[in-house]
Amino acid sequence: MTTRLFALALLTGLGFQSLFQPTPACAADPAKLPLQAQLIWGTDSSKPSDKTLKPIPPDLDKRLRRVFKWQNYFEVTQTNFVVGPTQPTHVDMSRECRIEVAQQPSGEVEIQLFGKGRLVVKKRQRILPGEIVVIAGDDKDYNAWFVVLTQQKSRGGP
Amino acid sequence: MNRELQEKIQAWVDGELKASEAHRIATLTQSDPAALALAENLRGFRSLVRDNAPEHSIDASRDFYWSRIREGIHRAERATASPPPEKGHASIPSRVGGHWLAWLVPSALVATAAFFALRPGSVPTAETADPLPPVLVDHVVESPLAEVTTLTFYSSSDAMTVVWVGSAEVF
Amino acid sequence: MASPTDEQLVHASQGGDMAAFEELVARHRDKMFARAFRIVRQQDEAMDLSQEAWIKGWQRIAQFEGESSFATWMTRITINLCLDHLRRNQRYRVDPLPDYQDDNTGLDRLLPPVWTNPTERLERHELRQRIDAALAKLSDAHRTVLVLHEFEDLGYKEIAQTVGISIGTVMSRLFYARRRLAILLAGIQDEEKPS
Numbered sequence: 001m002t003t004r005l006f007a008l009a010l011l012t013g014l015g016f017q018s019l020f021q022p023t024p025a026c027a028a029d030p031a032k033l034p035l036q037a038q039l040i041w042g043t044d045s046s047k048p049s050d051k052t053l054k055p056i057p058p059d060l061d062k063r064l065r066r067v068f069k070w071q072n073y074f075e076v077t078q079t080n081f082v083v084g085p086t087q088p089t090h091v092d093m094s095r096e097c098r099i100e101v102a103q104q105p106s107g108e109v110e111i112q113l114f115g116k117g118r119l120v121v122k123k124r125q126r127i128l129p130g131e132i133v134v135i136a137g138d139d140k141d142y143n144a145w146f147v148v149l150t151q152q153k154s155r156g157g158p
Numbered sequence: 159m160n161r162e163l164q165e166k167i168q169a170w171v172d173g174e175l176k177a178s179e180a181h182r183i184a185t186l187t188q189s190d191p192a193a194l195a196l197a198e199n200l201r202g203f204r205s206l207v208r209d210n211a212p213e214h215s216i217d218a219s220r221d222f223y224w225s226r227i228r229e230g231i232h233r234a235e236r237a238t239a240s241p242p243p244e245k246g247h248a249s250i251p252s253r254v255g256g257h258w259l260a261w262l263v264p265s266a267l268v269a270t271a272a273f274f275a276l277r278p279g280s281v282p283t284a285e286t287a288d289p290l291p292p293v294l295v296d297h298v299v300e301s302p303l304a305e306v307t308t309l310t311f312y313s314s315s316d317a318m319t320v321v322w323v324g325s326a327e328v329f
Numbered sequence: 330m331a332s333p334t335d336e337q338l339v340h341a342s343q344g345g346d347m348a349a350f351e352e353l354v355a356r357h358r359d360k361m362f363a364r365a366f367r368i369v370r371q372q373d374e375a376m377d378l379s380q381e382a383w384i385k386g387w388q389r390i391a392q393f394e395g396e397s398s399f400a401t402w403m404t405r406i407t408i409n410l411c412l413d414h415l416r417r418n419q420r421y422r423v424d425p426l427p428d429y430q431d432d433n434t435g436l437d438r439l440l441p442p443v444w445t446n447p448t449e450r451l452e453r454h455e456l457r458q459r460i461d462a463a464l465a466k467l468s469d470a471h472r473t474v475l476v477l478h479e480f481e482d483l484g485y486k487e488i489a490q491t492v493g494i495s496i497g498t499v500m501s502r503l504f505y506a507r508r509r510l511a512i513l514l515a516g517i518q519d520e521e522k523p524s
Binding site: 161164165168169172174200203204206207208210211212213214215216218220223224226227228230231234 | 347351354355358359362363366367375376379380381383384387388453456457458460461464475478479480484485500501503504507510511
């Protein structure tokens with residue numbers, strides 16, 4: 001028990017150290033933050049009924065599986081966008097769902113998730129290279145939806 | 159009589175108008191036979207439908223009907239490995255790995271201690287505090303909707319922050 | 330010994346007593362099924378949705394604080410699931426308005442008189458069947474508003490919030506649904522009149 005606690009503490013502690021590393025993307029162009037948003041559908045079904053859905057990248061699949069327990073994850077949409085220093089950026093994830101992302105003076109971003117035209121949740125935090133922010137919830141028939149935000153890989157990262 | 163007025167009369171019959179507007183429509187029905195006839199017909203029709211609501215019942219036996227519900231409950235609980243959420247708490251996401259959550263709180267405490275131990279003299283102040291809290295980040299999540307519950311956690315090993323949104327209609 | 334009240338069964342369920350919850354299901358299952366059926370109009374779908382509602386009910390029972398009756402609380406869960414179901418299956422479309430939308434003949438000509446006789450059991454049973462058949466012919470969008478208003482007794486504002494439409498749209502859909510239902514009922518009557 002103690003060993004596991006310390007191991008976990010060490011892992012977590014190492015994770016914290018990354019908070020103090022310089023951010024290549026921000027260092028290169030502090031005014032703009034290039035992000036990627038993915039809408040993902042989690043299900044126990046092996047094949048999606050919608051043929052436009054595709055499997056998510058293996059590394060993301062692995063990370064999601066470590067935390068969530070759906071058998072399969074399919075990408076519904078993927079959008080690359082840039083958040084400027086002053087104006088929020090709107091991204092339509094689906095017909096019913098959109099996000100609004102804005103940079104904050106503190107270096108955080110504010111993410112607002114809208115569903116059916118209503119603000120559902122607002123979250124503020126930094127998004128560092130390699131880190132992902134997942135906003136998710138239950139869907140019908142034991143499925144789930146995931147909105148995943150990361151920095152665009154082209155801007156560098158660990 | 160235009161559609162707007164017809165709908166106003168309907169709203170009056172349904173008791174949905176504010177007092178001033180209700181008074182206006184009531185006055186109108188006293189002077190306009192067509193408006194009065196519409197109001198009376200709407201009232202009659204409403205009663206007709208309400209008093210004769212179609213009835214439907216389940217053909218399946220009590221045991222059969224319940225067996226599928228029980229199966230669904232057990233299936234969900236097997237995934238969560240937890241009892242129904244305690245009163246007043248945000249519901250635990252049903253398919254978040256139970257083992258992972260079980261380690262969340264102790265890891266948060268130990269990791270927070272380790273974090274400050276590794277960085278002597280770095281006690282956060284209003285100016286120097288890192289804006290990203292180490293593990294639990296509930297206080298920076300907001301929802302204007304009363305029915306929405308959120309559970310937020312951070313996994314440093316997965317470099318992942320999760321905001322689980324409960325009871326929300328997003329799609 | 331008197332059977333336990335809903336409140337007692339809810340309390341026991343909140344403590345994890347699944348037998349108590351099963352009793353609640355047995356008491357209210359027909360009501361929840363009927364509510365689901367009125368909205369989706371498919372027997373199998375209504376069965377599945379009502380069962381799904383009970384599963385959600387169990388999962389959320391700890392959050393039930395008794396501000397309404399248990400049946401009302403379960404009704405809300407059931408209705409929300411049914412509306413989600415319609416949306417996901419893209420059934421939530423509104424009929425194009427018919428040609429007579431803007432005529433000035435007045436709804437009074439299209440609404441049938443109140444012709445139920447509550448003392449005649451057979452007639453009433455028949456009338457219910459006719460209303461049911463007419464409801465089945467409405468679009469999901471119109472029927473939902475009508476059902477929520479007439480059978481669930483929700484006000485315009487509550488319907489607007491539940492369905493996700495404006496109050497103006499609620500008024501418009503309700504008016505159209507009533508008129509359409511009246512026409513359908515009148516049509517059924519006419520068809521069955523001896524010539």
